[in-house]
Amino acid sequence: MTQQGEEDDMVYEVHEIVVQKLGHVPILKGDFHYLPKHVQKFVAFYAQKCTPRAIYICDGSHEEAEEITHKLIERGTLTKLKKYENCYICRTDPADVARVEARTWIATDDKYETVPHVRQGVKGILGQWKETNEMKKEVDELFSGCMAGRTMYVIPFSMGPVGGPLSKIGVQLTDSNYVLLCMRIMTRVSHDIWSVLGNNEFVKCLHTMGCPRPVQRKVINHWPCNPEKIIITHFPNERLICSFGSGYGGNSLLGKKCFALRIASVIARDEGWLAEHMLIMGLTNTKTGKETFIAAAFPSACGKTNLAMIKPTIPGYEIRVVGKYFIETLFTYNKHMGITSWLGKRWKRDSPTPAAHPNSRFCAPASQCPIIHPKWEDAEGVPISAIIFGGRRPTGVPLVFETFSWDHGVMVGACVKSESTAAAEFKGKKIMHDPMAMRPFMGYNFGKYLQHWLDMDQPGRKLPKIFHVNWFRVDENGKFLWPGFGDNIRVLDWIIRRCEGDKSIAVESPIGYLPKKGSINLDGLGEINWDELFSLPKHYWEDDTRESRRFLEDQVGCDVPQIIWDHLKSQEQKIQAMK
Template sequence: MLELRKGIDILSHVGGINNIAEAQDLFKKSLDSENLAKLEKIKNEEALLKIANAIAICEPDEVFVNTGSSEDVDKIRKWSIETGEEEPLAVKGHTIHFDLPQDQARLVKQTFYIINDGEKTSSLAKSIARQDALEYVEKYVKGIMKGMRMLIGFYSRGPVGAQAAIPAIEISSSNYVLHSAEILYRNCYESFDAEVTRKGVFFTNLHSQGPNRPEDIPNARIFMDRSWFTTYSTFCTYAGNTLLLKKGNHRFAVDYSVYVKTAEELSEHMFITGIKGPGGRVTYFAGAAPSGCGKTTTAMAGDAFIGDDLAQMWIAEDGTVRAVNPEKGIFGIVEDVNQEGDPYLMKVLRGEGKEVIWSNVLIDENKKPYWVGCGEEIPKKGRNFQGEWYEGKTDENGKPIPPSHPNSRATLHASDIENHNTELAEDPKGVPIKVITYSGRDSDTMPPVWVARNSDEGVVIGASIVSAATATEIGVSGVRRQPWANEPFIPGPLADYMQAQFDFFNSKKIKDSDRPVMAGINYFLTHAARGGNGKGLLGEKRDVKAWLGWLELYANGDVEAIETPIGFIPKYEDLKKLFAERVPGGKEYTKELYDMQFSLYIDNIIARIRLQREAYSKESAIPQKLFEVYDKQEKELLALKEKFGSVVKPDQLA
């Protein structure tokens, strides 16, 4: 079990501010009258002590309190330009931010959970002893903001007042980080004290980029103190490492739901979107996929888009599973975002009058951004994530440098996207989730869509995600397991998280009629793996409309399905109709393609089950339900193989 407030609070220990009187004295010395007056409106003493100790440790020359007012946010935008953290582009409201070449993605090997003696963490995570983290903070964080301005913001991770929303403080020396926070999160300066009282907890985040030099990157660290819900980030600027409200606080939210709100709340790496069905019905989906695996594309394929990355979920009093997006903006990968697959997003990226922060893309001489897969002719030269660029330029190893980094991003307001349902996204009641999906990058094993036969099998689909490594993580390669697509963000033992999943989705508080359908999705089957004559993927980006459309119909009892050992799969005639009606431009869906996509390649599936069983067998205290599901599925698959052979077509099961 996670024990809160255990061990030395590093922030207060190094800062040395122990009571509110000392904090107030420091504020009077460190803040001018305008910012002191702004801070005086915050009454929560624990929050004030956190802020005071951050000032004491970092020793900034100036402190700015961001209230979220238009005047404050304009100052942050202006400062970001003046310091060179951002540069204006041709389109008004668009800016470009470049991270150092060594800091283009999550620094996985430099990210740690601070733990106490005997405390267990996920076997897939890195940890550091509290004393070692303390020594790092004393050596590297002390004085890190000398000559700089400290910015402080108060935010809500979710609509203010939502049951699962959690308030947080973001402290940084980076104007870019606070500018991003204003786009991505709800400033709750005015209601911060009330939100802390309502929820009972808040998160604290402390970041400084330091001198922002390549030679400092080896010393960069991202620490998450689970016991004190406090993060530390140093010597880096990539938002995935520095905008700690995002994945740093998501980790804390996972801990909070697993250990404090067991069977009541979940914190997931999921999109939220609404799909229209017959008669104008809208069915809400939440879906998990590792970064770079189509999550944003899937979210925006919806008719009522809510969020593309994170979801805070809970069981409401009416027996429905409800969800809110902790964010109000998008920090999305832009590689392969184009007019064909992402028309709503492209309208913002290429339109006028919207605010966008670009990062690590190619900028041409006219200050226009381009990126790999944009569907437009890319200039022969420009500036990108490694400096001046020209077609054919290579790195020190002779490898061609692409026009844009594979993890290049765009930060924008979700409300600027045409299919975003801003009213529902800001509703503290959340949206009712009827379908849960899990997906990864799987070239040869699972079909494009399948539905769990019960909640236990649904949890196991999530536990069994695998994915090819993507550009969102530095120092990671090959095919890897990605449990629930949340694996990098599960602080505690996987057994605890898995049990919380079983407890939540089997809860008797959920009405049976509203219990979510749980499904797997796989966009990445290849011709080569399925005996096709073509190259690359069997499907297209636009096909997502058909897969989601079928799940919408199935969840509402409008179509039947074929039962298999891995779950229910669609019937051909239903998909044929959906491809013609829902895929943009209409598409003929052949029986040959259906058989290639939905035949069960039994040896591959059994190999995948055995790989997962072996991996989880090495974990301590994994719920027995997982192995029971694997054993049942393998037994049924072997029986099918004996009857039909190693490849079983859907018609043989119907």
């Protein structure tokens, strides 16, 4: 019998006990019998393991949210913001404020199902692996009794409109009612999910703050956590996620990075689609009424949010966002009064500590976004015409180029990187590789992931065109060559025209199709150094291509599809032939 089979038998036995003796773990809300049988087994198994004092089956209703909000206010976890309607601030334990990649794992039987064959002596950065049984033993020890004295919340949620043909369902168990409030905003939590789910597969999500009562660690800011023992682990073959010790968003809202990217990328591989870390936006030509949908993938601090919320500086386009999460926190500063910092202390400009933590964020319903697209909840989705990769590249990389083909675009995506300069003089740089903007979120071997992208190119399919942008190129004095922000609409306009088949606005180069001089609208921008903005310094590109090859050899090794090597070789030859 497989281990999974043994677990199923154990779950069944526990289920029988819970059903017959509901007093063993009282149900504070909801009807346990209404849950599909395989969900009952999941809940019952972990109720026995985590030993909560009670179970609360969530329905996602407004009344439920009001009840939980009031409890958190009474406890001191939430504080109402007087100047804003229905807004609250939550201050965490300062030790629990970030996603922890070093403690994030993927568990499979075969190591190379999860991670690529890295070069000997090189530390891999494309995921961390542990053997399934070893990880299950670790999880079992951590989670035994982890919810003692607390309530286990059962949260049914849908990634996508409930019942939609593209949607996926998850059930999260957690001892944090703060997590419930956030999951209502980040996903669709609804009682209707039980009837939609039926006997179908769901992603099993287990989360605990790791602070059973009586607590052994001092609770700071009414924020229970166990930062010394944080672990986030994924069992993709069982569609199971287990998260211990943290209440921080990406660690505790398991529909987010864990499900929507790591587990979903595996589901996508198995079912023949793509689950990616991208924004989606719609651009409507106000003269023709034609709308084009674009997806974009950038590493952190490279302009995803700015692009999603772009305010065009030229007429002719209406922008609406289909999907993007926002992680900014805004403060209004009064020089006489100062502000209250994220630590709850008075803060003034001369304070030695920052007012906000770098990961401070807000969680608000997408429906409240002023430019949300009417189709953001369309169960059929929207057709993507272009995929845009990009990074922060101070030198060498042009403002925009189009890849030669789909597989060439996969190569470009695999080589996405950002450069942070070592000094204002730009004498040095630090390169951060973030292939496909998915580096922290890979659910399986990155080489196999690249092959899956390549396999999407099938006869009869119309695939999006792939582009690369760089808003951050500077001149020799460190001044940006491109204004960015709302003026990026000028680049998007060129991309849309290329998607519509305009061949007259591009010229071929060693790295892809560049805009033909004058084909981007520069009206009102003043002096723009077109030649420098689109130049391809030979030595830079020789070094860059060599560095990309080294990265793939070190981090992906024999798992790199041959066609990726072929495109890199072709690019090297074209660059060497440059004058």
